[in-house]
Amino acid sequence: MTKVIHSDFLTVAYAMTSAFSIIEKSQSWYLMPSLVPELALCIHMLQRELNLHCIELEYEKS
Numbered sequence: 001m002t003k004v005i006h007s008d009f010l011t012v013a014y015a016m017t018s019a020f021s022i023i024e025k026s027q028s029w030y031l032m033p034s035l036v037p038e039l040a041l042c043i044h045m046l047q048r049e050l051n052l053h054c055i056e057l058e059y060e061k062s
Contacts (some may be wrong), residue, residue, distance in 0.1 A: 009046050016042060 016039055023031050 003051065009042075013046075024029050 016035070020037055023029065023035070
């Protein structure tokens with residue numbers, strides 16, 4: 001059975017997108033600096049998960 005990327009990442013991505021959208025609509029730019037590190041961490045974790053997924057797929061082929 002092929003492991004798929006954890007569905008929590010989709011939930012986090014949707015939440016982050018919604019947060020940025022709300023900040024933009026309400027012009028609450030002072031909140032942005034606190035969200036940027038969280039977004040960077042989410043992207044880093046997603047990249048790591050994708051790399052692990054690709055490695056698992058390569059091992060399954062061999």
